[in-house]
Amino acid sequence: MLASTDTSRNRLIVPALGGLYATLNNSAETLLRAVTGVFLAIHGSQKIVNPFGATEMVEGLGFYPGAFWSPLLACTEFFGGILIAIGLLTRPAAFAGLIVLLVTVWFHWATMGQGFSGAEKSLLWAAILAFFVIRGGNRHSVDARIGKAF
Template sequence: MNALNRFADPFYCIMRFIVGLMFTCHGLDKIFGTFAGKTEALPPLMMLGGWIEIICGFLVAFGLLTRIAAFVASGEMAAAFFMMHAPKGLIPYVNKGELAVVYCFIFFYIFLRGSGSWSIDALIGRSRTATATTS
């Protein structure tokens, strides 16, 4: 099992990147109709959700302000589930809220774990540490 530990951080980075980009794509499609080609007037709360998806997804993907962005994204997905899906029933498979639940828990895990060593947060932290030790 220890032989697999060397892959944990690179895999976490890849997972964080893919989840962040997928979340960004959801936001881009919601706001601009980028992928589905449909643009319709959105209620203000959905518009806010779309921008949260774009911004937080991008930040999580590249590991910048990761914990804050992941916490906000997790909260948005929890709110989306309880506001949009739960009124149709509490079972995610029945109310079509599986993706909201999965995103909620993945982003909460990212919030708890942090950005990892392959991230902009880590690069900034390293440069601060290097500056502090050389002065």
């Protein structure tokens, strides 16, 4: 925690805020993880209802057979989002989501020729998921409660 040491507090423009930053550090990270997971699950909820609905789309991206990749995509987004939100198996769930997002970056940037403007949202989501791949679920997670993390 950067703001929790006396040295780092001295580097703050408003040193009195150091305690507040230190106190909110884990809560802010937990909020980001929960929102990320819930949004990913919501995004995948339409796919999980019809797990073969994206078969043509994934085959159009070069992933064959679509009957395998489409349900995998649905599960990755829906169940992976739930796992990220509660902080259970956070790193593997975030890694799977990161792979999906990197494919969407490639699709929008290269395949569709949209460049940065087309891939911008996917890049942002990929960065958030990369954070949780590296960081894990933090102390406010199921991983922490059971005392195990991947």
